[in-house]
Amino acid sequence: MTEPDAAAALRLDLHARALGDMSSGKPKRLVRALEYQAEDLAPEAMDLATEADFLSVLRGARATDQLVEMWRKQLTRWDYHENALWSGHPPRTDGRRAEAYALLGVGEETGKHLDTLVPVSKAAGTVVISTEHKLWYTPQSLQGRPWYWPAYRRLLTEKGWPEDVVAGLDEATDRVVERLADPTAPEAYQSKGLVVGYVQSGKTANFAGVIAKAMDAGYRLVIVLGGTLNMLRAQTQRRLDMELVGRENIMRGGTEYESDYADDPAWSQGKFAAFGAMPSTLGAFDIHRMTTRDVDYQSLQQGIAALESDKQEPGLPLCHPRNLHRAAARLMVVKKNSTVLEKLVKDLRKIQTPLSEIPVLIVDDESDEASVNTSNLAKPDAERTAINRKISELLRMLPRAQYVGYTATPFANVFIDPSDTEDIFPKDFIISLPRPDGYMGARDFHDLDSDLSEEERTFANSNEMAHVRSIVMEDDEDDTCLERAMDMFLLTAAMKLYREDKGGLDDRYFQHHTMLIHESVRQDDHRELLARVTRLWWNAGYSGAAGRDRLRTLFDTDVAPVSAVRADGQSVPASFEDLAPYIGPAVIRIGGDDKPIIVVNGDKDIETGEADFDKRSIWKILIGGQKLARGFTVEGLTVSYFRRRAGNASTLMQMGRWFGFRKGYQDLVRLYLGRQEAMGKKEIDLYEGFEAICRDEEAFRAELAQYSVTVDGRPQVTPDQVPPLVWQHIPWLKPTSPNKMYNSRLVTVRSPGEWQEPTAYPTKTVDLRHNTNLWTPVLDGLSAESTRLSYRFAEKNVTHRFPALTGRMGSRELLDLVSRARWGAPSQFAPHLDYLREITMSEPAQVDDWIVLAPQHAQPGKRIRLGSSGRTYSYFGRDRRRAPLFGAISDVKHRAAAMRIAGSLTDSGDATVEGLVAPRRGVIVLYPVVESAHRTGLGEGDSLDPSQVVMAFGFVAPASARSDDGRVLRFTTVDSSQEGVAIIDTATGATSD
Structure with missing residues (x-):
């Protein structure tokens, strides 16, 4: 080995040791850490234990160099750490990274070179909607015990997963496991949660990580409900066996050729995780598989010995740490089939160890399929559907069982009746996973919000x-x-x-x-x-x-x-x-x-x-x-x-x-x-x-993200208040079955600077005429000619343009008008009206006036005559998805200019729009809607009876109109004595939006 090579190897060893001491904690003074490690190495190591040496290497380094990769791994961990007590900045921010450099004691130039080689990841984090929970899952509580999670983490890294992706998985799985109950707690608690991913986006990797961490923490029976089909169950079993269980636990002393994976190329190619020996001989614990790739759960031979957990200290319960951390874990991947689940239930009943002592984790893959009860239990003699009944029975039998559902389509789960304690409603948490890098989802096949004409669109x-x-x-x-x-x-x-x-x-x-x-x-x-x-x-x-x-x-x-x-x-x-x-x-x-x-x-x-x-x-x-x-x-x-x-x-x-x-x-x-x-x-x-x-999906995730921010350390929204956040954009495609759409009732929706669009307009002719007559004077007061408005999205090089008639209303004038408007489902607009009243009547008022926009079609046609003045206005052809609700009414290209005028977007690049911007100003956008029943035979400029027009509108409140306490939503229930009971609008049968 040449002298430079020897120095480089020594430097790598030195930094590896120093960073290894910091790997599970906060950054420490780098030079001091290097000097401490150098004492145990060759004499010349002390010459390398300086920031000057490190900086000299960074100046000529490439992003793929070994030393840089080593630092990438550790810096990324610090960047992503969700509960870093040493930092006052959020994860994945420049401020968090700067704090790490300060604690390391490195200079400005060293920090700049590290930022160039290892940029701060600004990826979206995990979104959590949760009740308050006891903090038990901490590095201190797990000191010295983690085994399967570190092994799983290493395997993913060796497979070529980028460090920021592994760090993101680490952070996301922590958010799940910390919301389970402490498996060693004297009192049993049953947590239920839901993890929302994307279709085909790697949810299995997340629940494999959750299982690894849960086992390390003390969960000793893991039941994975692996879909309703054999092929899906087998695919899940193999993935867990290969990446988590490992060769030694699979063979259990047998030969390579006796494994159920002997014919699997990945087995012979050494792609299955391996520990070198049985984990129990290395100071950890073994995993006993109760199912294999080809064999689903079967009634156990020789009684139920395979499910027994031997206690090292019989006088203590199994969940006591002195018993729990010496016991082997059991893993089964079970098809969602009532016959299979019945076998499991019968075997559990025979176990001598009290079921109340066994910490159990139930992972339900595709939890919105088959698991959800579709029977209306309010009807006489109604029974749960078969699979839901068996899952409920498992949860009833196992007081320490934690239920975590995984799905990309969560609507059926969030619409479960929260008051049904035997069901699988995620009462404790809902976690939304970020969209992974390199993932192709629905957005990648659509041009959402694009303002390009057909002629302007290209393959690029x-x-x-x-x-x-x-x-x-x-x-x-x-x-x-x-x-x-x-x-x-x-x-x-x-x-x-x-x-x-x-x-x-x-x-x-x-x-x-x-x-x-x-x-x-x-x-x-x-x-x-x-x-x-x-x-x-x-x-x-x-x-x-x-x-x-x-x-x-x-x-x-x-x-x-x-x-x-x-x-x-x-x-x-x-x-x-x-x-x-x-x-x-x-x-x-x-x-x-x-x-x-x-x-x-x-x-x-x-x-x-x-x-x-x-x-x-x-x-x-x-x-x-x-x-x-x-x-x-x-x-x-x-x-x-x-x-x-x-x-x-x-x-x-x-x-x-x-x-x-x-x-x-x-x-x-x-x-x-x-x-x-x-x-x-x-x-x-x-x-x-x-x-x-x-x-629908992006709107739901955006709502979850907005309301996940805690206020004074308390959650704004708990899982039983999530159903109102579900959207539906087109009439024929409902989120899920209507009999699952239970709901809470919103009292206030505070929406500063955000586009809001009521859709529950009346159907009765007297109410439609009333609304049209309310708004007609406002239309008559608009400008005689339309003005062209636009908003340019510089980062996307896209411009939204449209012509509109313009006007202005005083704040109390608008409040009076919308307060007198009539609705098909009053509960839908009521939370918005409460907010408008709040910002208008507050002292001082948070809104001075409202710009009124009435978008007009650029091309001739679709115009109707309204009011006594004889003016014509563009109308919009829309139909209800189900009475009284429309789908989306607005055109997306109208929204950006309105949001800019209200102060929530930056400069539009349009002088006309900029001339309308003012502090404490909101925007109303009017849409005279003509439903299909009245569009037949409608000619250009024809008059319509006011009862044949739906006066729809969208609005953007001033971006500055925020509440002092930072809260966005306020909820209530129909019966406040039954907090958490799901509510629907009993007058109309429509759920609150």
Whole structure:
């Protein structure tokens, strides 16, 4: 080893030791820590124990250098630490990092170089809605005991997970575990919570981390409810076995070849976690698996010995620390099946150890499916649904059981009756996980809030143009669209082979490449579809002139232009001729075994292969229904052909198997989607449906984030007050079943600087006429000509423009008007009215006046005559989702200018808009709405009776109109003696929004 190499190795050792001493605590004086460690190393180590030496290395370092990676790991931990008592700044902020440097005692230049090499992550953190809880899960309480979490953390790092992602997982799992009950507490407490992720976004990694930390803390029986299908249960079991349980716990003294994973390539390749020996011989505890990859829970042989927990000290309860931390843990991954769960319940009843002494963690994967009770218990003789009844029975039997549900579609769970103590309502916490980096979700297939016209959209600036292809029904009668989708599947296969060969920014091997065809859940339909797809594949003529001409055209018009602007450094062939040599190998990779198609639907007569991505590389077309519609990960999914309809948002979103991580091939992902299919008398559009779900989901998460901030150390909102935060954007797609939509009642919604939009307008003609007559004088008082308003989003290079008539109202004038307005569901607007009254009548008032905007259509048409003045105004065609509620009424491009005038956005770049900005000023935006029943035969400038117009509006209160106490919401219940009981508007049957 040369002298520089020797010095570099010594420096690495020195810094590793110093940072190791700080790894679980706060930053300490760096030079002092280096000098202390240098005493135990070679004499020359003292020369390296200086900031000057460290700075000299940083000046010429690269981000990938070993020393930088070491510091990246530790700085990221400090950046992410949620409860850092040594810091007065929030996680992931420049202030937090600056405090770390100050405690380390490093100079300004050293800090600047570290910031350049290891930038502060500004990623969103975990959002928590929670009741107050006892602080028990602390580093001090766990001192010396963690075993499975550190091992899991190391495994993820070795797999190449970025340190900030691992740190984010560490922080998120802490938020869950600290809200469980202390497993060693003398008194039993049963916590129930919900973790909300994204579809196909890595929720399993989160609950694997929660299980690891919970076991380390003392939970000794872990029951994972792994979906309703064998394939999903098996996939979950393997993931936990590979990353958490480990080889030694799986073999339990047996040979490699006796393992149930002997035929799994990852087992022979050494990808399963390993500890070197049984954990119990290394000072930890073992995990006993009660289920395997292929075998669900079965009634135990030889009585129930396998579930017994031997006490080291019989005179103490099992949950006492002297017993608990010496006992082995039990893990089972159980299918949500009432028969399987009944076996488990019977075995638990036979255990000699009192069940009240066993700390149990129940993790419910896809908790909104099957677990939720759908029977109305208020009806006489009503019983819970079978699976919900068994889960309730488990919770009743196990006083120390903690229930944590995981889902990407939480609406069914939050609408459970909170007062039903036997149910799974997340009474203690709801945790929303941040969107992971590199994740493709609904937003990545839509152009939300884009103001670009159709002519301005390109493959570069439009997600829809880049990734979404419409299934045109007329063309699909002769399978034209399906054939084109299959051609795309082959082309993207060839592109992956090209990238494997040519390398690039992400030189990788693509183990799986799949296409999913999802048209129906009916097995009979799958038979017909299998015949169609088989015929199309073998008649495609990919080796002949006709097939190659189709592929060339598709490459030149679709693949090449999209990848040219979205490949993100991946290799892209310059022409079809460069890609052509890879098409033949791609055909062989997919259909060389004469089985290009796998049917996954449980029909043994037509299932053509096993979709087990763990055992082999799969380059196939998959046909399926319910089995592929929820939870199960379709690896390598690149092309999706989707025509399946659904009646609610939760079901439709879970069918989005094309969501997930597409490292190295995001530009190749294509979604072929049915558009405007007939559903009864309505026309629906699946693309519109997914866009609405995306908006619903983002609105819900934004609400959770807003109300998660504590005030004076107390939560603004508890889980039983969450249902009003659920939105619905389009009429035909409800969040979940109406019989699950219980609710609390909002009294006040404080919304300074935020767009608010009531939708519960009346249906009675007398009320509609009353409202129109209220607002008509305001319309008559607006400017004679429209003014063009705009707002430029500089960071997105997008401008929202629209013409509008303008005017002004005094604050008390507006309050008087909206106080006299009539509503179809008064409870919806009442919380907003309470806030408007609060900011208008306060001393001093928090609002001086309101700018009134009436957006006008840029093109002729859609104008009606209102009032006695004979003026015409643009109207908006909208329909109710269900009486009395409309969906969204406003146009998104109207909102930014209004929010700027109210002071919640920065400079608009529009002099006209800036001229309207004033302190303590709000904005009202008027929308004369004409429903479809009155639009038939309506001509340009026709008069309408006031009873045929819905005078809708949105508003933005002044951004400065905030409450002194910082609270945003105020709630009440119908019966205040039953705090937490779910409430609906009993007069209208509508839930409060």
